[in-house]
Amino acid sequence: MNTPVLIAAVSARSLATAAHKTGLPVYVLDLYDDVDTQRITLASRRVKTESDGFDAVDLLTQAQELCPPHTPLVYGAGFEHCPHLLAQLARGRHLYGNSPDVVQAVKDPRYFFSLLKRLNIPHPETQLEMPDITTNRWLVKTIGGTGGYHVHPLKQSFSIGGQPCYYQRYLEGKPHSVLFLADGKQSRVVGYNEQWINEEFASAPYxxxxxxSVDDMPFQTELTEVVALLVRETGLRGLCGMDILLNATGFHVLEINPRPPSTFELHQQKGDLFYWHLQACDGVLPEILLHPHHLRAKIILYAQRTLKIPAHPEWPAWTADHPRPNSIIQRGEPICTVFAQGKQSQLTVIKREKQLQTCLKRWQEIAV
Known part of the structure; x- marks a missing residue:
């Protein structure tokens, strides 16, 4: 397939890079239009934002202007809370991904957690009504939220600002995820990840x-069975993710990401997962998937204070998602992504993040 595709996501660089490695030409719409995205696309544009994501009018208008109206569509994060917008964007296009109806179903807490209960799949106690917080710790989550911005400890004085939300019993444990391919009926687990939380910002504690990526994940047989059950029940297609919590009592399913999760690039070989995402959406799964020889890690570097990117920044080769020169990055916004691989990938990526923080301070001094 050499037909260009349109990629739309909050941040589309990872998908665009994977497509580029397969030799597939792409158009991109996202909220950043990073420099490294621009270099590998036929054309790309930055979409205006609203408080909860895309400015719908701007997204649809720019899609009309950017590429032919029948250009096939691949989407990433950003449509979980607005499947109706996905439906509008996909109108007249071949959609490589789950349908808006499937997205709406798996992100509906009433449906999804009832499904988990019916299938006897472990998960935290979840409800739509305000719980009694005097006896247990609870979290409040915005429906369809992504990136952890939407998760907060539930306190007596907390307000979600009128957004649709649900409540989930707090559990101790470490967040992990399962990456898988599905064709609507069957599934293939691609790999597993340990996920990390940035606790530096009080306004977004999760x-x-x-x-x-991890190669010694516990409960692999059970998790593979859970993925298979959910795919058969929901009709999931393409590259998807399942977030879970691991603790002393076992695993607990938190949610399904019905689109390529950001962790997919930790597992791909020369863009193969983008290719198989397209194939799986059309009903074809691989018999065998090649896996990277090394563990990989990535950290998102967030601005600890307002930062101006220099006119001619020199980014290390182990970074991606480079902001445009002279951009202003506000506190709490992502600056770039830092990568490492190998047995010591976690230590290496943390070391590199610190090196980059030093570089950013030097940039600020020059700007002043």
């Missing part, structure tokens, strides 16, 4: 910080 902010997604990054992840590391």
């Amino acid at each position: 902010l997604y910080a990054g992840a590391m």
Whole structure:
């Protein structure tokens, strides 16, 4: 397939890079239009934002202007809370991904957690009504939220601002995820990840910080069975993710990401997972998947204070998602992504993050 595709996501660089490695030309719409995205696309544009994601009018208008109206569509994060917008964007296009109806179903807590209960799949106690917080710790989550921005400890004085939300019993444990391919009926587990949380920002205490691929994941047989059950029940297609919590009592399913999760690039070989995402959406799964020889890790570097990117920044080769020169990055916004691989990938990526923080301070001094 050499037909260009349109990629739309909050941040589309990883998908665009994977497509580029397969030799597939792409158009991109996202919220950043990073420099490294621009270099590998036929054309790319930055979409205006609203408080909860895409400015719908701007997204649809720019899609009309950017590429031919029948250009096939691949989407990433950003449509979980607005499947109706996905439906509008996909109108007249071949959709490589789950249908808006499937997205809406798996992100509906009433449906999804009832499904988990019916299938006897372990998960935290979840409800739509305000719980009694005097006896247990609870989290409040915005429906369809992503990136951890939408998760907060539930307190007496907390307000979600009128957004649709649900409540989940807090459990101790470490967040992990399962990456898988599905064709609507069958599934193939691709790999597993340990996920990290950035605790530096009080306004987003569960902010997604990054992840590391793992090769010694416990409960692999059980998790493979859970993925298979959910695919058969929901009709999931393409590259998807399942977030879980691991603790002393076992694993607990938190949610399904019905689109390529950001961790997919920790597992791909020369863009093969983008290719198989397209194939799986059309009903074809691989018999065998090649896996990277090394563990990989990534950390998202967030601005600790307002930062101006220099006119001619020199980014290390182990970074990606480079902001445009002279961009202003506000506190709490992502600056770039830092990568490492090998047995010591976690230590290496943390070391590199610190090196980059030093570089950013030097940039600020020059700007002043």
